[in-house]
Amino acid sequence: xxxxxxxxxxxxxGIGGEEKADIKPxxxxxxxxxxxxxxxxxxxxxxxxATVICGDSYFNENLEEATSEILEMVKEYEPDLFIAGPAxxxxxxxxxxxxxCKAVKDSLNIxxxxxxxxxxxxxxxxxxxxxxxxxxxxxxxxxxxxxxxAKLSLKLVKGEEIGPPSDxxxxxxxxxxxxFREERGSKRAVNILVAKLKGEEFETEYAMPDxxxxxxxxxxxxxxxAKIALVTSGGIVPKGNPDxxxxxxxxxxxxxxxxxxxxxxxxxxxxxxxxxxxxxxxxDADRVLPVDVMRDLExxxxxxxLHRYFYTTVGNGTSVANSKKFASTFxxxxxxxxxxxxILTST
Amino acid sequence: xxxxxQKRVLELSEKHGKENVVVVLxxxxxxxxxxxxxxxxxxxxxxxxxLAGVSLGLGVYxxxxxxxxxxxxxxxxxxxxxxxxLDIDAIGAEVKSIRDQYSKF
Numbered sequence: 001x002x003x004x005x006x007x008x009x010x011x012x013x014g015i016g017g018e019e020k021a022d023i024k025p026x027x028x029x030x031x032x033x034x035x036x037x038x039x040x041x042x043x044x045x046x047x048x049x050a051t052v053i054c055g056d057s058y059f060n061e062n063l064e065e066a067t068s069e070i071l072e073m074v075k076e077y078e079p080d081l082f083i084a085g086p087a088x089x090x091x092x093x094x095x096x097x098x099x100x101c102k103a104v105k106d107s108l109n110i111x112x113x114x115x116x117x118x119x120x121x122x123x124x125x126x127x128x129x130x131x132x133x134x135x136x137x138x139x140x141x142x143x144x145x146x147x148x149x150a151k152l153s154l155k156l157v158k159g160e161e162i163g164p165p166s167d168x169x170x171x172x173x174x175x176x177x178x179x180f181r182e183e184r185g186s187k188r189a190v191n192i193l194v195a196k197l198k199g200e201e202f203e204t205e206y207a208m209p210d211x212x213x214x215x216x217x218x219x220x221x222x223x224x225x226a227k228i229a230l231v232t233s234g235g236i237v238p239k240g241n242p243d244x245x246x247x248x249x250x251x252x253x254x255x256x257x258x259x260x261x262x263x264x265x266x267x268x269x270x271x272x273x274x275x276x277x278x279x280x281x282x283x284d285a286d287r288v289l290p291v292d293v294m295r296d297l298e299x300x301x302x303x304x305x306l307h308r309y310f311y312t313t314v315g316n317g318t319s320v321a322n323s324k325k326f327a328s329t330f331x332x333x334x335x336x337x338x339x340x341x342x343i344l345t346s347t
Numbered sequence: 348x349x350x351x352x353q354k355r356v357l358e359l360s361e362k363h364g365k366e367n368v369v370v371v372l373x374x375x376x377x378x379x380x381x382x383x384x385x386x387x388x389x390x391x392x393x394x395x396x397x398l399a400g401v402s403l404g405l406g407v408y409x410x411x412x413x414x415x416x417x418x419x420x421x422x423x424x425x426x427x428x429x430x431x432x433l434d435i436d437a438i439g440a441e442v443k444s445i446r447d448q449y450s451k452f
Contacts, residue, residue, distance in 0.1 A: 014397065
């Protein structure tokens with residue numbers, strides 16, 4: 001018999017809604033709430049021996065304490081499988097499900113599973129650590145979520161081979177697996193292209209990561225009086241790269257004074273970037289960071305002025321998270337320095 | 348269906364007997380009407396409320412299905428407007444399908 005412990009929040013535990021979200025974790029024998037449906041879907045081979053119920057606010061406000069309390073409760077039942085949720089699009093519930101699943105997996109070394117709507121922040125945080133079945137955004141999707149979670153969790157606990165996300169219904173975990181294919185890559189690529197041109201369905205073999213889109217701000221009305229700054233991910237730095245910005249996967253950015261500088265020359269500036277042929281940027285760094293042209297525009301009165309500092313980093317392999325962190329820091333400086341617009345150049 | 352209403356339905360059916368209770372819905376969409384109908388017959392499909400795992404099998408109708416049972420003036424005043432703007436056929440079909448499957452009374 002496969003012993004299962006199930007985790008749910010105070011709402012599904014029948015304790016209450018938001019007003020009860022601060023309750024501490026408790027464990028009850030047998031099934032509670034969605035566990036009833038899970039029990040049916042898991043079938044005869046598995047038994048939900050206990051259900052942990054914890055308030056969403058309590059868990060998220062006392063992350064470490066709640067995790068270790070729950071872990072102790074779960075350990076007592078010596079489960080073979082741990083299931084949390086489904087949390088649908090409930091953010092704090094999703095984060096709680098993901099955190100506790102990861103903790104159980106790491107410390108008890110048993111299979112864990114949860115279910116969430118792909119936009120649940122818990123899905124983004126934990127999809128790499130565990131299998132999360134993709135669900136609808138609300139509890140009305142319970143009927144579809146439960147059988148899918150039960151099916152995949154039984155496969156996990158029995159050590160069966162887990163298929164790709166599209167077959168098993170879990171949120172892609174970013175894992176690539178080598179497999180043998182009958183047809184070589186070039187032929188498959190052409191087949192995909194032909195299908196695309198014909199408007200037929202096709203499945204990419206190399207899914208692009210999801211990047212959020214940034215809505216452009218309204219255009220500058222009064223360019224003549226606007227202070228413009230230059231920012232680049234093209235790695236332009238003063239000669240010698242004084243802050244040692246890495247050639248790839250940069251962990252920092254630089255801020256350099258260009259007061260009085262009208263032209264970047266081979267003697268004064270260079271690129272730290274390791275992802276493109278640096279010859280032309282080293283010969284004339286204005287090609288990447290156009291200080292010379294900006295000075296012309298300044299002189300001609302087309303722009304109000306060029307900001308005294310430029311900000312620079314290396315975009316080569318640098319994570320989106322790091323880039324966001326850099327920008328959130330220096331954007332505040334730019335705004336407080338009265339900069340109205342930024343020209344962002346890449347390579 | 349919210350937890351309070353589930354509790355009320357459960358209490359009323361215990362008090363008066365399941366065969367003596369009929370639930371009349373006023374939901375404005377087929378999906379939500381169907382979910383409410385399922386809750387009071389097969390049990391709460393979201394497994395969150397007092398009717399999770401409780402199959403009451405109550406009689407359940409949408410008010411649009413009961414037009415002929417209601418005083419025409421009252422119906423017109425209370426439901427006439429919504430009858431014009433909502434998809435009453437879809438709502439009726441959804442509730443009927445749930446009723447046919449799970450209602451025991």
